[in-house]
Amino acid sequence: MSGGDATVAIEARALTKRFGMLTVVDAVDFRLSPGSKTALLGANGAGKTTLLGLLATLVTPSAGAAWIGGESLARPSAALRRRIGVLAHLPMLYEELSALENLTFFARLYGVREAPARIEELLRAVGLWRRRDEPTHVFSRGQHQRLALARALLHTPDVLLLDEPETGLDVAGVALLDELVLTAPGLTVLAATHRVDHVDSWAEGALRLDRGRLVEDTTDRGQSPAGATAAAAVPEGPR
Amino acid sequence: MSATLAVLRKDLRLAWRDRSGWLAAASFAAISVLTYSFAFDLAAQDVRPLLPGVLWTTFLFAGIFAGGQSFQREAEQGTFDAMLMAPVPASAIYFGKALSNMLALIVVEVALLLLATILFDTTLITADLILIVAVGTVGYVSLTTLLSTLGSRARARAVLLPALALPLLVPLLIAAVRATGASLGEPAGTAPWTLLLVVFALWSSVGAALLFPMVVER
Numbered sequence: 001m002s003g004g005d006a007t008v009a010i011e012a013r014a015l016t017k018r019f020g021m022l023t024v025v026d027a028v029d030f031r032l033s034p035g036s037k038t039a040l041l042g043a044n045g046a047g048k049t050t051l052l053g054l055l056a057t058l059v060t061p062s063a064g065a066a067w068i069g070g071e072s073l074a075r076p077s078a079a080l081r082r083r084i085g086v087l088a089h090l091p092m093l094y095e096e097l098s099a100l101e102n103l104t105f106f107a108r109l110y111g112v113r114e115a116p117a118r119i120e121e122l123l124r125a126v127g128l129w130r131r132r133d134e135p136t137h138v139f140s141r142g143q144h145q146r147l148a149l150a151r152a153l154l155h156t157p158d159v160l161l162l163d164e165p166e167t168g169l170d171v172a173g174v175a176l177l178d179e180l181v182l183t184a185p186g187l188t189v190l191a192a193t194h195r196v197d198h199v200d201s202w203a204e205g206a207l208r209l210d211r212g213r214l215v216e217d218t219t220d221r222g223q224s225p226a227g228a229t230a231a232a233a234v235p236e237g238p239r
Numbered sequence: 240m241s242a243t244l245a246v247l248r249k250d251l252r253l254a255w256r257d258r259s260g261w262l263a264a265a266s267f268a269a270i271s272v273l274t275y276s277f278a279f280d281l282a283a284q285d286v287r288p289l290l291p292g293v294l295w296t297t298f299l300f301a302g303i304f305a306g307g308q309s310f311q312r313e314a315e316q317g318t319f320d321a322m323l324m325a326p327v328p329a330s331a332i333y334f335g336k337a338l339s340n341m342l343a344l345i346v347v348e349v350a351l352l353l354l355a356t357i358l359f360d361t362t363l364i365t366a367d368l369i370l371i372v373a374v375g376t377v378g379y380v381s382l383t384t385l386l387s388t389l390g391s392r393a394r395a396r397a398v399l400l401p402a403l404a405l406p407l408l409v410p411l412l413i414a415a416v417r418a419t420g421a422s423l424g425e426p427a428g429t430a431p432w433t434l435l436l437v438v439f440a441l442w443s444s445v446g447a448a449l450l451f452p453m454v455v456e457r
Contacts, residue, residue: 058320059457078326086324090317094249096256101249108245109325135256151321 004067009034009159009188010055014064017050017212024050026212027064030219032190034069034158037182038219039199040192042209048192049089051209052161055190056086068159082110085157087165091148095137099128099147102136103154110155122150125180127172141168149180162191166198178202242327246335250309254343257312264305265347269354271297276358286359291419294363295412297351298376302344303383307400309336310387323455333451337384337444341376348372367422371433375415378440382407385447388454411439 004011010032017025025047032038040048053059055066057076066073071080086092093102100119107115123129126146131139136147145168152160160181166174181189182202190207193199199206205219254261275293279286313319322332352363352372386403418432 053457056324058324081324081326084324086321088317088320090320092317092321094253094318095316096253097249101252105245105249106321106325109242109322109327111241111326 004065004070004072005031006070007034008032008067008070009036010066010068010190011070012051012055012064012066015051015054015061015066016063017047017054017059018062024212025054025061025209028209028212028214030207030214030217032188032219034188035186036219037189037202037204038191039203039206040190040209041196041199041206042192045211046209047212048209049163050212052086052088052163052190052192055159056084056088056161057081082155083158085152085155085160087148087152087160087162089163089167091136091144092151093136093144093147096135098133098135099123099139099150100132102147103151106151106154112155118154118156119150122153126150126176142170142173145169146173146176149177153180157187159188159190162189162193164193165191166193166195174198240331242325242331243335243338246322246332247338250336250339251342253309253312254339260305260308261343261347264301265350267304268297268301268347268351271300272351272355272358276355279359287361287423288420288425290355290359290361290363290423291416291425294351294355294372294419295375295415298344298348298372299379299408299412301347301351302340302376302379303401303404305343305347306340306380306383307387309340310384319455329452329455330448333384333388333448337381337447340384341380344376344380345373348376361423363423365422368419371415371418371422371436374433374436374440375411375418378411378436378443379408381440381444381447382411385451385454388451411436411443414439 008031010030012028012030015025015028016023028051040051042048050059054061055068055073057073068080068083071077073080094105097105100123103119103122104115107119112118120129123132126149128143128147128150131143136144139147145165149165162181165177165181169177178201181187182191206216207214207219208216272293279289310319323329349369352368355361356363383400383404386400389399389403414432414435417430418436421432
């Protein structure tokens with residue numbers, strides 16, 4: 001398979017993941033331009049989380065390939081990993097560590113320059129600076145999600161992969177998410193979501209998965225993702 | 240190197256904050272040695288031939304008990320995936336976790352040697368014995384850290400770690416028990432047990448670091 005296009009932020013070609021006999025992501029093709037905001041839609045079990053795992057380099061594809069900024073995910077370099085931020089379904093935080101200790105640890109792993117200033121900036125942005133020394137097990141679900149958002153943005157990624165980012169967030173939290181991520185200029189966002197009522201406010205296009213197959217792609221047509229969202233709202237029957 | 244140190248510091252901090260796992264392992268080890276001490280008549284018997292078996296059985300189960308917990312917690316909180324996505328080699332994460340498990344287990348082992356010294360009225364805090372215990376721990380923890388990763392996503396993880404680890408650890412256990420016996424003045428044959436222990440520790444730490452990236456791949 002020939003190389004990726006450096007002018008495309010995220011590209012997938014025939015990207016496939018099988019777990020045993022089960023094909024979870026089935027020959028998915030798409031291209032997202034830099035700075036684009038895309039909703040990833042589909043019913044439970046459609047393959048959204050696995051697709052995000054493939055793009056996050058956590059899951060190895062069974063077939064096909066994907067690129068971030070033209071660099072293949074097959075053998076991800078450290079530089080490529082630095083370009084990707086992930087807000088997963090789990091907050092991915094140490095419950096016994098404080099908010100500050102969590103971010104300091106991940107800043108060390110990512111080699112973040114001027115880490116104390118960056119951590120302070122993010123903790124202030126997500127409204128947790130005053131609670132920075134408290135262990136995260138005392139945080140509410142929404143506060144966990146705010147801190148997870150700060151962790152995902154810590155190393156200033158170009159591409160942000162989000163899995164149901166609104167989980168646990170109150171109205172102020174969702175507004176914060178919009179401001180920091182979903183409408184942030186320059187940041188390429190691919191976000192799996194069930195909040196179809198919210199998608200039109202930030203997404204420029206949508207990818208819709210059904211049983212692992214990409215059944216709708218409105219990312220390059222300059223149209224609202226509303227059509228895809230309406231289809232996504234239809235519940236899926238058992239496999 | 241800096242990633243290994245970051246993981247090591249984080250794991251030691253976590254072990255200190257949530258001491259339940261290692262405290263439970265230390266309590267189990269202390270109760271085991273205490274129970275063994277009741278079984279022997281110290282006035283009439285020389286307990287030294289039995290001590291290597293008593294010590295290594297206790298070390299082994301204390302380590303398996305506590306070691307598996309650190310990966311289990313990481314898997315449940317999703318933090319293990321967060322580390323794997325970071326721009327650091329998987330082997331650096333492995334070494335950080337293995338080193339923290341080794342340090343925590345060595346603390347438990349030294350405390351246990353002190354307790355056994357009192358209970359069995361035999362000097363166990365010697366340079367020879369501490370070296371043997373340290374080398375044996377490196378070999379043993381290297382392997383169990385790798386196997387804990389393998390088992391952390393399995394439903395039957397509580398059974399999986401001992402079931403996988405114990406057969407693989409047989410050569411190490413034989414060498415460790417014989418080398419410990421020799422350091423206590425017991426006849427151990429002519430085989431170079433300590434050298435075998437060193438070779439096993441090198442093999443398991445290098446082999447586990449090489450295998451770790453494959454084990455964590457999904």
